[in-house]
Amino acid sequence: MSNQEKTVYTCFCTDVIHEGHLNILREAQKLGRVTVGVLSDEAVIRYNRFFTIDFAERFKLAQRLPGVANVVVQRDIHYDDVIRKLKPDYVVHGDNWLTGPMRAIRDNVEKLVGEYGGQVVDIPYTYSEEVKRIDDRKRETLAMPEYRRGRLRKLIRLCPIVKTLEVHSGLTGLIAEKTVVEHNGELDQFDAMWISSLCDSTAKGKPDIELVDMTSRFRTIDDVMEVTTKPIIFDGDTGGLIEHFVYTVRSLERMGVSAVIIEDKTGLKKNSLFGTEVEQTQDTIEHFCQKIHAGKKVQLTDDFMIIARIESLILEKGMEDALERAKAYVEAGADAIMIHSRRKEPTEILAFCDRFRQTDARTPIVVVPSSFNSVTEDELRQHGVNIVIYANQLTRSAFPAMQQTAKDILRYHRALEVDDRLMPIKQILTLIDEL
Numbered sequence: 001m002s003n004q005e006k007t008v009y010t011c012f013c014t015d016v017i018h019e020g021h022l023n024i025l026r027e028a029q030k031l032g033r034v035t036v037g038v039l040s041d042e043a044v045i046r047y048n049r050f051f052t053i054d055f056a057e058r059f060k061l062a063q064r065l066p067g068v069a070n071v072v073v074q075r076d077i078h079y080d081d082v083i084r085k086l087k088p089d090y091v092v093h094g095d096n097w098l099t100g101p102m103r104a105i106r107d108n109v110e111k112l113v114g115e116y117g118g119q120v121v122d123i124p125y126t127y128s129e130e131v132k133r134i135d136d137r138k139r140e141t142l143a144m145p146e147y148r149r150g151r152l153r154k155l156i157r158l159c160p161i162v163k164t165l166e167v168h169s170g171l172t173g174l175i176a177e178k179t180v181v182e183h184n185g186e187l188d189q190f191d192a193m194w195i196s197s198l199c200d201s202t203a204k205g206k207p208d209i210e211l212v213d214m215t216s217r218f219r220t221i222d223d224v225m226e227v228t229t230k231p232i233i234f235d236g237d238t239g240g241l242i243e244h245f246v247y248t249v250r251s252l253e254r255m256g257v258s259a260v261i262i263e264d265k266t267g268l269k270k271n272s273l274f275g276t277e278v279e280q281t282q283d284t285i286e287h288f289c290q291k292i293h294a295g296k297k298v299q300l301t302d303d304f305m306i307i308a309r310i311e312s313l314i315l316e317k318g319m320e321d322a323l324e325r326a327k328a329y330v331e332a333g334a335d336a337i338m339i340h341s342r343r344k345e346p347t348e349i350l351a352f353c354d355r356f357r358q359t360d361a362r363t364p365i366v367v368v369p370s371s372f373n374s375v376t377e378d379e380l381r382q383h384g385v386n387i388v389i390y391a392n393q394l395t396r397s398a399f400p401a402m403q404q405t406a407k408d409i410l411r412y413h414r415a416l417e418v419d420d421r422l423m424p425i426k427q428i429l430t431l432i433d434e435l
């Protein structure tokens with residue numbers, strides 16, 4: 001059998017073709033007739049960076065590659081559908097999938113092709129200055145305001161539920177950006193980042209009462225933006241005076257933030273998790289609608305989102321009040337709503353979502369399951385939730401760990417005893433990208 005009668009499949013998960021890809025193609029062509037798979041947006045965001053060009057362009061890019069016989073779409077990170085259909089003699093990939101979370105993809109491919117006598121071929125990955133430069137350039141491009149800002153809206157369309165992690169520094173930003181896990185053969189990563197007022201304030205040792213001023217909050221955003229590419233949802237507290245909020249919207253939009261969430265409270269804001277234990281005043285529907293409307297009027301792009309946060313359940317004003325407000329805020333122009341609760345059980349939140357969805361199938365719903373943390377992403381999705389925010393868990397895990405380390409150094413008068421639980425310096429250093 002000549003090589004041309006053998007079939008080869010390779011999946012491209014890129015929007016820039018470099019010498020590494022061309023090398024894989026050359027090696028693939030030596031083995032037989034090459035079909036290139038183009039990974040869909042939905043699939044790539046489970047473990048890789050977003051693309052800078054859309055699917056149709058990537059498909060054309062693959063069709064223009066030299067010596068490619070056929071181009072197909074691959075809709076899942078796992079190759080099951082494509083392999084069952086094409087039954088290629090060889091599946092070719094860079095050997096970078098031998099380690100890390102991508103190993104699960106390779107193991108699955110090996111099992112699939114093994115069923116009919118096919119083979120996996122790992123081509124040595126090309127680590128060159130040029131490949132690194134192209135990768136760096138792509139990261140920088142994705143971090144630019146024009147690319148980053150609109151991505152939240154895209155993710156709402158693409159993801160079953162947009163998973164958002166709290167960040168308050170460059171370092172926590174890197175964790176949200178780079179953490180990818182493999183669990184039961186599935187790969188996953190966070191989609192977006194939340195700049196929490198609680199954690200941004202806590203990191204500065206300040207109470208969460210709109211005390212940390214906007215200039216300082218913007219500084220945090222900038223620190224995060226400098227080292228990440230994922231979209232940002234900003235906790236705008238009450239939004240402040242309408243006359244001030246319009247400036248905040250403009251600044252956030254210009255910076256490339258994707259959304260601001262403002263809550264319908266007024267006066268001295270306290271953190272919602274205090275509930276009715278402290279004095280908190282809810283804004284009137286009319287005034288809060290004016291704020292939303294004013295914000296929507298000044299924004300310059302269609303990308304930016306103003307999300308209205310309803311505090312009725314927190315302040316024990318009841319479900320009907322929450323629903324009435326949700327409807328009014330959407331009519332005033334809110335691009336999404338956030339509903340909050342501090343109950344341990346998710347029943348109240350899920351009941352709200354069901355009722356809201358009876359009359360509004362479209363407006364995205366955001367939830368923050370800090371108290372009702374037993375609820376799963378799947379359950380939330382089934383009740384129509386689009387964005388889930390893990391709003392403070394990074395801060396709450398780091399703080400006790402640091403406190404314990406401080407105590408133990410004091411106790412033992414040296415650092416040896418704490419060393420076992422510390423991340424090696426080398427590992428910290430590899431988290432940080434260098435230009």
Ligand code: SPV
Nearest residue numbers: 196197198235272273391
């Ligand atoms: C925050 O993270 O600052 C929030 C969410 O506003 S919550 O703390 O639950 O009110």
Ligand code: MG
Nearest residue numbers: 196197198235
């Ligand atoms: Mg807050």
